[in-house]
Amino acid sequence: MFQTPEQLLQHMHKENIDFLDVRFVDVPGQEHHFTLPLRHLTPEVLQAGIAFDGSSVKGFRDIDKSDLLLVPELDTACLDPFSKHKTLMVTCHVIEPETGLPYQRDPRTIARNAETYLRSTGIADTVQFGPEVEFFVLDSVGYAVTPYSSFFEVNAPGTVWTTRTQGDGYHLPPKAGYAPLPPADRYSDLRSDMVKHLESLGIPIEVHQHEVASAGQMEINMRFAPLLTSAEQVLRYKYVVKNTAFRAGKTATFMPKPFYGDNGSGMHCHQSLWKDGEPLFYDPEGYAELSELAMSYAAGLLYHGPALSALTNPSVNSYRRLVPGYEAPVNLVISAGNRSAVVRIPAFYKGPQYAHDKRIEYRAPDPSANPYLAFSAILMAGLDGIRQGMKPPTPMDKNVYSLSARESRRIKTLPRTLDEALDELESDDEFLRVGDVFTKDFLDTWIDLKREEAEAFRMQTTPKEFEMYYNT
Numbered sequence: 001m002f003q004t005p006e007q008l009l010q011h012m013h014k015e016n017i018d019f020l021d022v023r024f025v026d027v028p029g030q031e032h033h034f035t036l037p038l039r040h041l042t043p044e045v046l047q048a049g050i051a052f053d054g055s056s057v058k059g060f061r062d063i064d065k066s067d068l069l070l071v072p073e074l075d076t077a078c079l080d081p082f083s084k085h086k087t088l089m090v091t092c093h094v095i096e097p098e099t100g101l102p103y104q105r106d107p108r109t110i111a112r113n114a115e116t117y118l119r120s121t122g123i124a125d126t127v128q129f130g131p132e133v134e135f136f137v138l139d140s141v142g143y144a145v146t147p148y149s150s151f152f153e154v155n156a157p158g159t160v161w162t163t164r165t166q167g168d169g170y171h172l173p174p175k176a177g178y179a180p181l182p183p184a185d186r187y188s189d190l191r192s193d194m195v196k197h198l199e200s201l202g203i204p205i206e207v208h209q210h211e212v213a214s215a216g217q218m219e220i221n222m223r224f225a226p227l228l229t230s231a232e233q234v235l236r237y238k239y240v241v242k243n244t245a246f247r248a249g250k251t252a253t254f255m256p257k258p259f260y261g262d263n264g265s266g267m268h269c270h271q272s273l274w275k276d277g278e279p280l281f282y283d284p285e286g287y288a289e290l291s292e293l294a295m296s297y298a299a300g301l302l303y304h305g306p307a308l309s310a311l312t313n314p315s316v317n318s319y320r321r322l323v324p325g326y327e328a329p330v331n332l333v334i335s336a337g338n339r340s341a342v343v344r345i346p347a348f349y350k351g352p353q354y355a356h357d358k359r360i361e362y363r364a365p366d367p368s369a370n371p372y373l374a375f376s377a378i379l380m381a382g383l384d385g386i387r388q389g390m391k392p393p394t395p396m397d398k399n400v401y402s403l404s405a406r407e408s409r410r411i412k413t414l415p416r417t418l419d420e421a422l423d424e425l426e427s428d429d430e431f432l433r434v435g436d437v438f439t440k441d442f443l444d445t446w447i448d449l450k451r452e453e454a455e456a457f458r459m460q461t462t463p464k465e466f467e468m469y470y471n472t
Contacts, residue, residue: 001074001075001077002077004043004074005043005072005074008046008072008074008077008088008090009041009042009046011088012088013038015086016086017087017088018037018038018086018087019036019037019083019085019086019087019088020036020088020089020090021033021034021080021083021087021088021089021090022034022035022070022072022089022092023090023091024070024092024094024106024108025106025107025370026058026059026060026107027057027058027105027107027370027442027446027449028058028370028449029107029235029368029369029371029372029373030058031235031239032057034050034052034070036050046072048069048071049069049071049095049097050071051068051069051070051097052070053067053068054067054094058449059105059445059446059449060103061105067097068095068096068097068103069095069096069097070094071092071095073090074090076090076091076232078200078202079200079201081197081201081240081243082197091108091235093106093108094106094108104442105442105445107372107373108228108231108372110373110376110437110438110442111227111228111231111373111375112228113376113435114380114437115226115228116435117380117383117434117435118273118383120435121387123273123275123293123386124273124274124275125274125275126226126273127226127272127273127379128226128227128230128272128273129225129226129230129231129269129375130221130223130224130225130230130269130271130359131222131267131268131365131375132221132266132267132268132270133220133222133234133238133254133265133267133367134217134218134219134266134267134367135217135241135252135253135254135265136216136217136252136258136265137187137190137216137218137250137252138154138156138215138216138251138253139154139155139157139249140155140251141154141155141251141253145460150460154258154259156214158184158186158214158216159171159172159214159215170186171184171214172184172214174213174214174261174262174263175212175214175262175263176212176214177210177211177217178209179209179210180210185210186216187210187218188208188210190244190250191208191218191220192208193248194208195208195220197240197243197244198220198222198240201236201240203222203233203236203237204223205220205223206222206223207220207221211263211265213259213262213265214262215259215262217263217265220237222234222237224270227375227376227379228372230371230375231371231372231375232371234267234367234371238254254367254368255317255368256313256315256318256320256321256366256367256368257317257321260320264320264328264366265321265367266328266364266365267365267366267369267374268361268365269361269363269374269375270359270360271360271361271379272294272358272359272360273293273297279356279358280293280294281293281294281359281360282355282356282358287345287395288336288337288345288347288395289350289358290345290358294358295391295392296385296386296388296389296390297360297382297385298343298360298382298385298392299385299390299391299392300382300383300385300386300390300431301343301360301362301378301381301385302332302333302393302412303384303385304381304384304385305342305364305381305412305414306332306412306414306421306424306428307381307421307425307428307431307432308364308381309415309421309424310418310421310425310446310447310450311369311370311374311377311446312362312364312377312378313364313368313369313414314368314370314418314450315366315368316418316453316454317368318366319417322414322416328363329341329342329363329364330342330414331412331413332412332414333393333396334392334395334396335395335396335397336397338397338398338399341363342362342363342414343361343362343363344360344361344363345359345360345361346359346361364414365378373446376437376438377438380431380432380438381431383434384431396411417454418453419451422447422450422451425443425447429443
């Protein structure tokens, strides 16, 4: 949108925009921001960068070397739809002041490294990602954890657990919420509000719907985009969803598995490689019309799937979702049109007229992931599959959940816990470090952060333990 700081500032003066909101993301994936009044902005300030304390950002720097800089990426600038005062928001690079180079623990830097590495291989020049980000909207939520008590309680109208006291007859049973009409779908207008805000930010939307879980689970599908752009759109998607819900007196969560006994929220990642504007995943003679290159890419995802989980499913709660029977895949197989497979090949359209839509869907990721890291890691796994000439296992064209115990034991599965996923990453990280896309320093930092997170859960007694063991 803007090529120079001068153009951005001229636009702000012309449109009477009072503030510039500079944003960046920490290692786990939470966005942070600083807001600068227009009267203090100059081209020199924007070029040199805005100083901040990296030691106060999770996963960044220690206190003895805390200084870092934010340099705005001008073409990400857009008007904030939620600010009281007219505000332009812009995503930033994190820069090391000592060298002027990109900071290698900045997740955005890793995503840029991944795109640069892709081009350097000569295999393709673009990877397109189309994430399906699911979430829940609730009326209210309360939770607390102390050494002597813990609880959570949610209020979600239209669910089975509220019908006894405040039911209106339009409740949705668990696992039965897929695409109902209003009034059973209570949030259609709210999702349309979200879509309006997303499109005002330049994010094209294809469809929105109520999802399978009962308690206000939703999905708004974005059009595919190159890796870096798609990751940034996921972050703005979360910002829009949370703020639109908040303004409507609701609350939104991207937890992978808020409720026992109902479906969790995924972030299924559709993806394809392109070169010189042409898609590389289509072959009319291939399985499900996938090219040999696409099959090798998919094989890389299946081979590295356990290690990938540490980045695509990075929370303890992620593994509450990855259990059989809730449309969340656990078996590392490939199949056409099969939602029980980790790698699914959408089978809606066939023929050369749909070559540009030919893609694979990696169904394991969830929205607790940092999209910069998840998309970059997925790409690196796929490229390793191509470089190594990997072949996927024979496609499993049946419901994987219905296999016998003997059949199931033959299939490689995703980890069952965050600790298992981190163990897999520690033993299989070379594919991520090719081309210095992920540095060893970053991966060590990530593993340390996530080990601390897993340890906190191991040490905390839960209400379920009282229910099961108090009277032993």
